Amino acid sequence: KAGVTQTPRYLIKTRGQQVTLSCSPISGHRSVSWYQQTPGQGLQFLFEYFSETQRNKGNFPGRFSGRQFSNSRSEMNVSTLELGDSALYLCASGQGAIDYGYTFGSGTRLTVV
Amino acid sequence: QKEVEQDPGPLSVPEGAIVSLNCTYSNSAFQYFMWYRQYSRKGPELLMYTYSSGNKEDGRFTAQVDKSSKYISLFIRDSQPSDSATYLCAMSPASGGSYIPTFGRGTSLIVHP
Numbered sequence: 001k002a003g004v005t006q007t008p009r010y011l012i013k014t015r016g017q018q019v020t021l022s023c024s025p026i027s028g029h030r031s032v033s034w035y036q037q038t039p040g041q042g043l044q045f046l047f048e049y050f051s052e053t054q055r056n057k058g059n060f061p062g063r064f065s066g067r068q069f070s071n072s073r074s075e076m077n078v079s080t081l082e083l084g085d086s087a088l089y090l091c092a093s094g095q096g097a098i099d100y101g102y103t104f105g106s107g108t109r110l111t112v113v
Numbered sequence: 114q115k116e117v118e119q120d121p122g123p124l125s126v127p128e129g130a131i132v133s134l135n136c137t138y139s140n141s142a143f144q145y146f147m148w149y150r151q152y153s154r155k156g157p158e159l160l161m162y163t164y165s166s167g168n169k170e171d172g173r174f175t176a177q178v179d180k181s182s183k184y185i186s187l188f189i190r191d192s193q194p195s196d197s198a199t200y201l202c203a204m205s206p207a208s209g210g211s212y213i214p215t216f217g218r219g220t221s222l223i224v225h226p
Contacts (some may be wrong), residue, residue: 044216
Protein backbone atom coordinates (compact mmCIF):
# COMPACT_ATOMS: atom_id res chain seq x y z
CA LYS A 1 0.00 0.00 0.00
CA ALA A 2 1.57 3.28 -1.09
CA GLY A 3 2.13 5.88 1.58
CA VAL A 4 1.69 9.63 1.47
CA THR A 5 3.73 11.15 -1.34
CA GLN A 6 4.96 14.71 -1.20
CA THR A 7 6.70 16.46 -4.04
CA PRO A 8 9.17 17.95 -4.41
CA ARG A 9 11.36 16.79 -1.51
CA TYR A 10 13.53 19.90 -1.57
CA LEU A 11 13.02 23.43 -2.85
CA ILE A 12 15.06 26.60 -2.81
CA LYS A 13 13.20 29.81 -3.55
CA THR A 14 13.97 33.50 -3.45
CA ARG A 15 12.20 35.90 -1.14
CA GLY A 16 9.10 37.33 -2.84
CA GLN A 17 8.51 34.32 -5.06
CA GLN A 18 5.64 31.91 -4.71
CA VAL A 19 5.72 28.13 -4.36
CA THR A 20 3.33 25.22 -4.78
CA LEU A 21 3.76 21.96 -2.91
CA SER A 22 1.92 18.75 -3.74
CA CYS A 23 0.59 15.88 -1.64
CA SER A 24 -0.90 12.58 -2.75
CA PRO A 25 -2.68 10.90 0.18
CA ILE A 26 -3.13 7.21 0.80
CA SER A 27 -5.73 5.73 -1.50
CA GLY A 28 -9.16 5.98 0.10
CA HIS A 29 -8.20 8.73 2.53
CA ARG A 30 -10.36 11.81 2.16
CA SER A 31 -8.70 14.06 4.73
CA VAL A 32 -5.47 15.91 4.00
CA SER A 33 -3.83 18.22 6.52
CA TRP A 34 -0.79 20.43 6.14
CA TYR A 35 1.70 21.30 8.84
CA GLN A 36 4.74 23.54 9.04
CA GLN A 37 7.63 22.23 11.12
CA THR A 38 10.48 24.42 12.36
CA PRO A 39 13.00 23.86 15.16
CA GLY A 40 11.71 26.87 17.08
CA GLN A 41 7.95 26.34 16.80
CA GLY A 42 7.63 22.61 16.19
CA LEU A 43 4.68 21.32 14.20
CA GLN A 44 2.12 23.99 13.47
CA PHE A 45 -1.21 23.27 11.80
CA LEU A 46 -1.90 25.10 8.54
CA PHE A 47 -5.19 23.70 7.25
CA GLU A 48 -7.22 20.56 6.70
CA TYR A 49 -9.21 19.55 3.66
CA PHE A 50 -11.91 16.91 3.61
CA SER A 51 -13.69 15.95 0.41
CA GLU A 52 -12.42 19.08 -1.39
CA THR A 53 -13.62 21.46 1.36
CA GLN A 54 -11.41 23.29 3.82
CA ARG A 55 -12.66 22.02 7.15
CA ASN A 56 -10.19 23.64 9.53
CA LYS A 57 -7.64 26.43 9.34
CA GLY A 58 -4.73 27.34 11.56
CA ASN A 59 -3.35 30.76 12.44
CA PHE A 60 -1.30 31.50 9.36
CA PRO A 61 -1.52 34.58 7.13
CA GLY A 62 -3.50 34.55 3.91
CA ARG A 63 -0.29 34.04 1.93
CA PHE A 64 -0.72 30.37 2.78
CA SER A 65 -3.48 28.68 0.86
CA GLY A 66 -4.44 25.23 -0.26
CA ARG A 67 -6.88 23.17 -2.19
CA GLN A 68 -7.94 19.59 -2.62
CA PHE A 69 -8.94 17.91 -5.84
CA SER A 70 -11.64 15.32 -6.47
CA ASN A 71 -9.06 12.52 -6.30
CA SER A 72 -8.08 13.78 -2.80
CA ARG A 73 -4.69 15.04 -3.96
CA SER A 74 -3.88 18.36 -2.35
CA GLU A 75 -1.71 21.34 -3.11
CA MET A 76 -0.43 24.05 -0.83
CA ASN A 77 0.61 27.46 -2.11
CA VAL A 78 2.68 30.12 -0.41
CA SER A 79 2.84 33.51 -2.07
CA THR A 80 5.30 36.34 -1.50
CA LEU A 81 7.77 34.10 0.30
CA GLU A 82 9.57 35.40 3.37
CA LEU A 83 12.79 34.12 4.94
CA GLY A 84 10.75 32.88 7.90
CA ASP A 85 8.80 30.53 5.64
CA SER A 86 11.85 28.26 5.48
CA ALA A 87 10.63 25.03 7.05
CA LEU A 88 9.69 21.42 6.53
CA TYR A 89 6.13 21.26 5.20
CA LEU A 90 4.37 18.05 6.07
CA CYS A 91 1.21 16.61 4.64
CA ALA A 92 -0.85 14.07 6.56
CA SER A 93 -3.68 11.97 5.24
CA GLY A 94 -6.38 10.25 7.20
CA GLN A 95 -9.89 8.98 7.17
CA GLY A 96 -11.05 12.08 9.00
CA ALA A 97 -11.40 10.72 12.52
CA ILE A 98 -9.00 10.40 15.43
CA ASP A 99 -9.49 6.67 15.75
CA TYR A 100 -7.76 6.04 12.47
CA GLY A 101 -4.83 8.36 13.06
CA TYR A 102 -2.81 10.37 10.62
CA THR A 103 -0.18 9.16 8.18
CA PHE A 104 2.45 11.72 7.37
CA GLY A 105 4.50 12.09 4.25
CA SER A 106 8.25 12.71 4.40
CA GLY A 107 7.74 16.40 3.77
CA THR A 108 9.03 19.11 1.48
CA ARG A 109 12.04 21.02 2.77
CA LEU A 110 11.60 24.64 1.65
CA THR A 111 14.50 27.07 1.91
CA VAL A 112 13.87 30.74 1.19
CA VAL A 113 16.98 32.81 0.41
CA GLN B 114 2.87 29.70 27.30
CA LYS B 115 2.25 27.06 24.64
CA GLU B 116 -0.72 24.73 25.05
CA VAL B 117 1.58 21.70 25.00
CA GLU B 118 5.02 21.78 26.57
CA GLN B 119 7.71 19.21 25.84
CA ASP B 120 11.38 19.29 26.74
CA PRO B 121 13.36 19.21 23.47
CA GLY B 122 16.30 17.33 25.03
CA PRO B 123 18.39 15.71 23.74
CA LEU B 124 17.94 12.79 26.07
CA SER B 125 20.86 10.36 25.86
CA VAL B 126 20.59 6.88 27.40
CA PRO B 127 22.50 3.59 27.16
CA GLU B 128 21.00 0.65 25.31
CA GLY B 129 18.63 -1.34 27.51
CA ALA B 130 17.62 1.61 29.68
CA ILE B 131 14.03 2.53 30.49
CA VAL B 132 13.19 5.84 28.85
CA SER B 133 10.58 8.27 30.13
CA LEU B 134 9.30 11.01 27.83
CA ASN B 135 6.83 13.56 29.10
CA CYS B 136 4.49 16.37 28.09
CA THR B 137 2.39 18.81 30.03
CA TYR B 138 -0.60 20.68 28.71
CA SER B 139 -2.94 23.45 29.72
CA ASN B 140 -6.14 22.82 27.73
CA SER B 141 -8.66 20.83 29.77
CA ALA B 142 -10.61 20.03 26.61
CA PHE B 143 -7.95 17.61 25.38
CA GLN B 144 -9.31 14.06 25.37
CA TYR B 145 -7.15 12.22 22.85
CA PHE B 146 -3.45 11.85 23.53
CA MET B 147 -1.00 10.60 20.96
CA TRP B 148 2.68 9.86 20.62
CA TYR B 149 4.47 10.13 17.29
CA ARG B 150 8.02 9.10 16.43
CA GLN B 151 9.98 11.00 13.81
CA TYR B 152 13.22 9.76 12.32
CA SER B 153 15.60 12.19 10.68
CA ARG B 154 14.41 13.32 7.23
CA LYS B 155 11.09 11.50 7.67
CA GLY B 156 7.58 12.50 8.65
CA PRO B 157 6.18 11.61 12.07
CA GLU B 158 4.56 8.18 12.47
CA LEU B 159 1.87 7.40 14.99
CA LEU B 160 3.09 5.15 17.80
CA MET B 161 0.13 5.05 20.14
CA TYR B 162 -2.95 6.95 21.14
CA THR B 163 -5.10 6.87 24.26
CA TYR B 164 -8.49 8.31 25.04
CA SER B 165 -8.95 10.15 28.34
CA SER B 166 -6.97 8.92 31.35
CA GLY B 167 -5.19 5.66 32.01
CA ASN B 168 -2.46 3.48 30.63
CA LYS B 169 -1.97 1.73 27.33
CA GLU B 170 0.71 -0.78 26.52
CA ASP B 171 2.05 -1.90 23.14
CA GLY B 172 5.12 -4.10 23.23
CA ARG B 173 7.98 -2.13 24.76
CA PHE B 174 5.96 1.09 24.78
CA THR B 175 3.57 2.28 27.51
CA ALA B 176 1.57 5.49 27.32
CA GLN B 177 0.23 7.04 30.49
CA VAL B 178 -2.23 9.91 30.89
CA ASP B 179 -2.91 11.80 34.09
CA LYS B 180 -5.62 14.32 33.29
CA SER B 181 -5.79 15.62 36.86
CA SER B 182 -2.18 16.78 36.55
CA LYS B 183 -2.41 17.52 32.80
CA TYR B 184 0.61 15.30 32.30
CA ILE B 185 1.28 12.50 29.84
CA SER B 186 4.18 10.10 29.55
CA LEU B 187 5.64 7.57 27.16
CA PHE B 188 7.83 4.84 28.59
CA ILE B 189 10.15 2.75 26.45
CA ARG B 190 11.48 -0.43 28.02
CA ASP B 191 14.69 -2.12 26.90
CA SER B 192 15.56 0.81 24.66
CA GLN B 193 17.42 0.07 21.43
CA PRO B 194 19.64 2.23 19.21
CA SER B 195 16.85 1.98 16.61
CA ASP B 196 14.63 3.93 19.04
CA SER B 197 16.84 6.99 18.48
CA ALA B 198 14.45 9.55 17.04
CA THR B 199 12.41 12.59 17.99
CA TYR B 200 9.25 11.78 19.94
CA LEU B 201 6.33 14.17 19.66
CA CYS B 202 3.30 14.19 21.85
CA ALA B 203 0.02 15.41 20.37
CA MET B 204 -3.36 16.11 21.87
CA SER B 205 -6.81 16.76 20.58
CA PRO B 206 -10.26 17.58 21.91
CA ALA B 207 -12.97 15.07 21.07
CA SER B 208 -15.01 16.99 18.52
CA GLY B 209 -17.27 14.92 16.35
CA GLY B 210 -15.52 13.55 13.31
CA SER B 211 -13.05 16.40 12.97
CA TYR B 212 -10.03 16.80 15.17
CA ILE B 213 -6.86 18.79 14.86
CA PRO B 214 -4.03 17.66 17.13
CA THR B 215 -1.81 20.17 18.86
CA PHE B 216 1.77 18.93 18.88
CA GLY B 217 4.58 19.38 21.35
CA ARG B 218 7.94 20.46 19.95
CA GLY B 219 9.34 16.96 20.34
CA THR B 220 12.06 15.36 22.47
CA SER B 221 15.19 14.10 20.75
CA LEU B 222 16.16 10.67 22.09
CA ILE B 223 19.58 9.12 21.55
CA VAL B 224 20.11 5.49 22.57
CA HIS B 225 23.79 4.61 22.42
CA PRO B 226 25.11 1.03 22.23
